[in-house]
Amino acid sequence: MTLLWALLWALIPAGSSLLCNDCSSDSWDSCQITSCPVYSRACATFHQVQNIYGNATSLFQRFCTNSKTCYESFSINNGYESFRQASECCSSDLCNTGTPAVNLSTNGLVCCAGSVPNCQTTVQCVGDEEYCFTTQSE
Template sequence: MKMTKWLSLLLLCVSLSPGLSLKCNFCTGLPYNCQESTQLCTLNHTSCMSQSFTVVEAGNVTEWTYKGCTQGLVCNETIYINLGYKRTYISSQCCTTDYCNTGTYYARVPVASLSCAACEGNNVSCASNQTPLPCAGVQDRCMTINTLYVNDSSSDVVYKGCGTGNLCGRRLEYNSGGVRVYTEVSCCGSNYCNQGIKSVTVDETPNGVKCYGCNETGAGECNTLKTVSCTGNMTTCLDIVAFPRGNTLMRACCSKDVCSGLSASVLLQASQKLHCCQGNMCNNGDITSYFKSGSTTAHRSMFLIGGALLVLLKGLRTLL
């Protein structure tokens, strides 16, 4: 009897050993920028879960994600609550191996007969040449992507169509020293609500941050360090690096949204890395120090055109 009790106690201790526990990614935050850490699950937690919330109220969309350990009671389901003035969608998915709940996860939002205005051009052409576009799948928002390019002269690019909330509200801005690019992604939730023309907001007030800037075309532009004075929302320095060669393709001031989640993935090819940092001249080309502390790495393939954020716009077209 004593031996049986001793054996049972030993088995219990082994089962409680941290080395045998399930490990999950843990975070709470925006779906596209949820900073993951490790959570060690307890015995009753048998799964890793990703759960996301989408709330649509008065045309405004709020999204939130939770990742962590779970008992598996609310796995792989979507709940839809419609209060008339507010719609709430909650989706979850579960898996049972260490760190399997990785990646961006959004609530599954069904769409019922939403139609949006569609065009590709600029503010002038899109004002008079919009076509109706029925949305499909989980496309629950009408989207407008406005970009303003500022150099010696200014030009704008506009895309309109259907989309999801993954990119809504992003401000994607950068200044490489030769050109300043300002992109705004706006969304709304009713039929043809994106027909209007909207100018991009530009803030060129110096913010005190200085970064190195260049745009490599093959002529060695990024071999010379050039200082750029950052303005407005551009409070971050970036360096886009080709791998495995390690040469810089572009340095610039940028807004924080350029460095986050889906924005960064669309911006880059799989053979490139994006290093973002805070502090004057921190994008100095010291590759070893960049990627010891971490960086944003592309998780999907995309084409790069001239190192500019026109890439981002071309990529966004595939998401509309």
């Protein structure tokens, strides 16, 4: 394996584009090495967790990106489904090997899970969920 990496590095000319791991799946097993386009100055790793009525699924992504899309982490939870994303970026060859942690720790905020004015269910907020929102049906 070390000989393979040495040969790979010997074939890459100086000043060439950034190399990143590239994959998108429910595991890291399918990653490949990709040469990034010139406008991509970073390697990204995204971890997304979606939970619909208690059925949680994870999606992992690694790819080339520009630095403007780095560190786009967020969380939204309406009480019945939630979507959370954590990301990390780096700028050296094949550096996107980590797994960003999605924060699932409760933070003390409790929000209404449903439409106003009848808040029949509440939801414990987690991670960086810092605001409540409501919807109103007509």
